[in-house]
Amino acid sequence: MGALDDLWGAVLDELRVELVSQTILLTAHVTAGSEVVTHQLELRNVSEFRFRSSIPGPWDYAEITEAHLARTAAGGLSIELVLWSEDAGVSVSAGSAIFDGSPVMAP
Amino acid sequence: MTLHQWRSRWALQCLIVLGLVIAFVVVATPAQARTTLGAAQRVTATTGVDASTTTGHIVAASLQSCTRHVRDWTASQLEFASGFAAEGGGELPAPTAGGLASDLADASGGTLKELKSGYSVTIPSGSRGIVVRLMEEGGGRTNYWRISLPGKQAFTVAGEASTDSALTHIPISGSSLQDILSIIEGLG
Numbered sequence: 001m002g003a004l005d006d007l008w009g010a011v012l013d014e015l016r017v018e019l020v021s022q023t024i025l026l027t028a029h030v031t032a033g034s035e036v037v038t039h040q041l042e043l044r045n046v047s048e049f050r051f052r053s054s055i056p057g058p059w060d061y062a063e064i065t066e067a068h069l070a071r072t073a074a075g076g077l078s079i080e081l082v083l084w085s086e087d088a089g090v091s092v093s094a095g096s097a098i099f100d101g102s103p104v105m106a107p
Numbered sequence: 108m109t110l111h112q113w114r115s116r117w118a119l120q121c122l123i124v125l126g127l128v129i130a131f132v133v134v135a136t137p138a139q140a141r142t143t144l145g146a147a148q149r150v151t152a153t154t155g156v157d158a159s160t161t162t163g164h165i166v167a168a169s170l171q172s173c174t175r176h177v178r179d180w181t182a183s184q185l186e187f188a189s190g191f192a193a194e195g196g197g198e199l200p201a202p203t204a205g206g207l208a209s210d211l212a213d214a215s216g217g218t219l220k221e222l223k224s225g226y227s228v229t230i231p232s233g234s235r236g237i238v239v240r241l242m243e244e245g246g247g248r249t250n251y252w253r254i255s256l257p258g259k260q261a262f263t264v265a266g267e268a269s270t271d272s273a274l275t276h277i278p279i280s281g282s283s284l285q286d287i288l289s290i291i292e293g294l295g
Binding site for chain 1: 186223227229234235238240245246247256257258259260271273276
């Protein structure tokens with residue numbers, strides 16, 4: 001099970017990049033029937049942030065189709081979000097991550 | 108055995124039976140045996156007429172072989188059909204994500220691409236295309252598919268736009284190919 005499995009199929013509500021503190025705060029919600037669950041992912045000590053897309057905009061909303069997190073050889077974290085398809089996504093390199101209030105333990 | 112494999116085997120066996128019949132009629136039956144099909148069937152029923160001749164032996168052996176093959180083939184089809192109905196209550200067996208992706212690409216003319224833990228098929232449509240993801244696993248789910256117009260909407264199995272992940276992540280089943288093609292047709 002992946003650390004960010006709960007984000008698969010979520011609708012992205014906000015992606016805030018704080019350059020001064022070098023953090024990124026992602027807020028998204030998942031709807032399953034009548035239940036709506038909001039998730040927050042905070043990425044700290046961000047060293048790289050990249051958004052790419054060849055899907056024409058504007059979008060109606062941003063769907064987090066896949067969410068992956070892995071430990072890098074240097075000990076940091078690599079976060080990959082697929083938005084809609086492999087033609088769009090967000091890549092982040094960070095030092096640590098907090099997901100829904102708990103530190104993320106990368107595999 | 109998938110339905111696709113069963114169809115392929117069925118077609119192959121039909122060809123074998125046809126080949127045996129042709130061999131009997133054209134190759135293995137000289138003038139004496141080159142009679143009407145009705146006469147040939149009577150030969151089979153009596154296990155070869157005029158078996159005192161070499162031709163008679165050939166005719167009898169050919170027809171016996173043909174009859175045996177048809178009987179075995181029919182039994183195997185009945186066995187498959189019985190198991191098929193018992194396992195799924197008459198429903199088609201669920202394909203693998205890869206098999207479904209391949210069938211979908213063939214049926215829709217879409218482009219098949221392998222992903223980390225599944226496949227995607229992109230069908231040309233407008234400026235965005237229609238993307239179908241056929242996943243072996245991901246996000247805590249296994250063997251599911253989802254279809255979307257990237258940047259716009261994801262869809263339920265009924266073809267309705269939705270952000271409900273429980274409805275847009277659809278388990279792969281025997282009807283998935285037809286379900287997906289129906290949605291694509293509705294979007295086209």
